[in-house]
Amino acid sequence: MKTITVQSINDKSKSYQFVDNGEPMRGGVKDVYFSPDKKYVVAIFRDKLDFNQKERLQKITNYYLPQIQSKEAGDYYLNEVYRWPTDIVEYNGLIGIIVPIYNSKFFFKKGYETSDLIQGKEKNGKWFAGAKFRNPKFPLKVAKSELGDWLSYFQVCVNLTRGVKKMHAMGLAHSDLSYNNVLIDPVEKSACMIDLDGLVVPGMFPAEVIGTAEFIAPEVLASKHLDKNDPNRKLPNRLTDLHALPILIYMFLLHRHPLKGGKVHDLDTEKDDLLSMGEKALFIEHPTNAMNRPKLDQVSKWDLPWADVNKLPYTLTGPYLKALFDKVFIDGLHNPMQRPTAEEWEIGLLKTTDLMQKCYNSSCEQKWYVFDNTNLPKCPFCGTPHKGTLPILDLYYQFKDAVWKPENHRLMVYDNQYLFQWHINRNTTRNEKLSTEQKVPVGYFTFHNNKWVLVNQKMTSLRDVTEDKEIPIGSMVELTDGKKLLLSKEEGGRVVVITMANK
Incomplete structure (x- = not known):
């Protein structure tokens, strides 16, 4: 077993180490060795690469990698979604790449x-x-x-x-x-x-x-x-x-x-x-x-x-x-x-x-299913029917003054289901660029005293349109058939219309 040092092709001042025990992990075209601290691997191509192949690796590590690093959500992409090659090295006339180790999960x-x-x-x-x-x-x-x-x-x-x-x-x-x-x-x-x-x-x-x-x-x-x-x-x-x-x-x-x-x-x-x-x-x-x-x-x-x-x-x-x-x-x-x-x-x-609902059968393998838009929903995997009433919230946006249009987006309610910023305002998009603050729930639904209610945690302008009253932070509003709630007064704020299924 020996520790070998190799030099970066992209940056001559950088070097990397790998442990050679004579039995590397063999991929389709590369032999893979671990660094001594197991933080990265050195994957060496078994065959010589042509000019184009080498050039491609330089582009991937030298041009595209910094592009991801410098943009929004760069950490999410590099830590969660990709194992992106970070550098190129040479060893015994062969090209290798440095790749961060996979997360233990x-x-x-x-x-x-x-x-x-x-x-x-x-x-x-x-x-x-x-x-x-x-x-x-x-x-x-x-x-x-x-x-x-x-x-x-x-x-x-x-x-x-x-x-x-x-x-x-x-x-x-x-x-x-x-x-x-x-x-x-x-x-x-x-x-x-x-x-x-x-x-x-x-x-x-x-x-x-x-x-x-x-x-x-x-x-x-x-x-x-x-x-x-x-x-x-x-x-x-x-x-x-x-x-x-x-x-x-x-x-x-x-x-x-x-x-x-x-x-x-x-x-x-x-x-x-x-x-x-x-x-x-x-x-x-x-x-x-x-x-x-x-x-x-x-x-x-x-x-x-x-x-x-x-x-x-x-x-x-x-x-x-x-x-x-x-x-x-x-x-x-x-x-x-x-x-x-x-x-x-x-x-x-x-x-x-x-649209997800929890299955009421504790031994169901899948635990969740998509609401099938029927009045008597049941889990398609195990056949267990839904118990009790089921509030459905259809989202509407303001098309112009006094004209609200359906978003083709609905939210199914279950006990302890959360409401988020991206539900209450269409100007917040649920994607990888959300800030930590935008990921905090603004309200939650619960079944309380035999009634479905929405508890307001952070909505500054939640309003019961049907009963014409404000719902201040820290209070709750009951969900009933046909009720309309204005979730936000800000530009892009939505209204929801409630339907009770499985009555």
């Missing part, structure tokens, strides 16, 4: 329910995307303590959408977004993108790989037989990221693949894969074309109940995500320009979390 504490085989291994997205690793009867089920609940995966997906949104805003594309290149921790509701040394800089550094099998966009697969310089050949870019991202979202929320269904195009498996993910790709839940529905007598028993699209259809993700899934897997599947942006996914995911 991204390593399994327990691993499998019944063995410690993957204990201490990284929490690659693959463990959480499929159905079998969460099937209680599967011999290698991931421990319950590692899986989180259904709501956790929404925040995981929000982190991923923000990561893609930021890259695209900087003019970059990921090119190989898949469950292998993200680490997730559902318990802490975290997700982090890794292996960021192959980013695509349009017009400068094209993609070096076409992607990972299940995540490659149909147009890339359908043209992969063409020469790289053929103008009809489609290579990974921003629009192919916008195909891979929703596949990840769909898999993390529904634990099945949106295009892998029952339709066989060719008896040769390789050709069949090429057609079913490429030229002939068809959404398994297409509302008017059922040709690719999964055939339950052909799916693995470990993939149930998630593989059953009749029992757990994609519509259970709520109206906002259903519309986005339709847009990407129906309209945009073979028409890349139609695909929703990463920001649209972020907004859809966050609005959906406002």
Whole structure:
């Protein structure tokens, strides 16, 4: 075992150390060594890099990294969403990159329910995307303590959408977004993108790989037989990221693949894969074309109940995500320009979390579900009906004097649900740039003396419009059917209209 010192290529005054015990961790193209203090790794490419590859790494570490550091929410991106390479080094004529170590939450504490085989291994997205690793009867089920609940995966997906949104805003594309290149921790509701040394800089550094099998966009697969310089050949870019991202979202929320269904195009498996993910790709839940529905007598028993699209259809993700899934897997599947942006996914995911209800069954695996807009809601996962009345708050904004328009945004109430600045005023956007102050709740809902009430914690101009009276800070207002509340008098302030469901 020896400690080796290497020098930075970007800044000759900097050096790094790594410990070589003769057995590095081997990635696809790199050997990975830990620094003595385990704060970073030195990942050395096994093959010599050409001028372009070296140039790309210099751009990523020297130009794009400072761009993230200097902008708003830089800490959030670099500590939470990315493991961004920070420097380039040379060792024995080979190029290496310095990457900060993964946060400890991204390593399994327990691993499998019944063995410690993957204990201490990284929490690659693959463990959480499929159905079998969460099937209680599967011999290698991931421990319950590692899986989180259904709501956790929404925040995981929000982190991923923000990561893609930021890259695209900087003019970059990921090119190989898949469950292998993200680490997730559902318990802490975290997700982090890794292996960021192959980013695509349009017009400068094209993609070096076409992607990972299940995540490659149909147009890339359908043209992969063409020469790289053929103008009809489609290579990974921003629009192919916008195909891979929703596949990840769909898999993390529904634990099945949106295009892998029952339709066989060719008896040769390789050709069949090429057609079913490429030229002939068809959404398994297409509302008017059922040709690719999964055939339950052909799916693995470990993939149930998630593989059953009749029992757990994609519509259970709520109206906002259903519309986005339709847009990407129906309209945009073979028409890349139609695909929703990463920001649209972020907004859809966050609005959906406002529709969440707690399941009343304490042994429900998922714990949460999206309100289905019926008068007698029940959990789609375990079938438990909602108990008691259910207040629904529809948000309205002032279009012009005395004209209020619906926002297409509603907030479902449950006991100890919070109200935030971004609910009461449309000029506050719920994104990564929120200040600490903006993240503090301004009120909360509770079931008190058999009544639903909103307790005002910080709203300076909360007003009961129906009864024409102010609700001062520290007091509460009862939620009743048809009641209107003005949440804020400031510009952008909203009114909510209350509907009581499940009466």
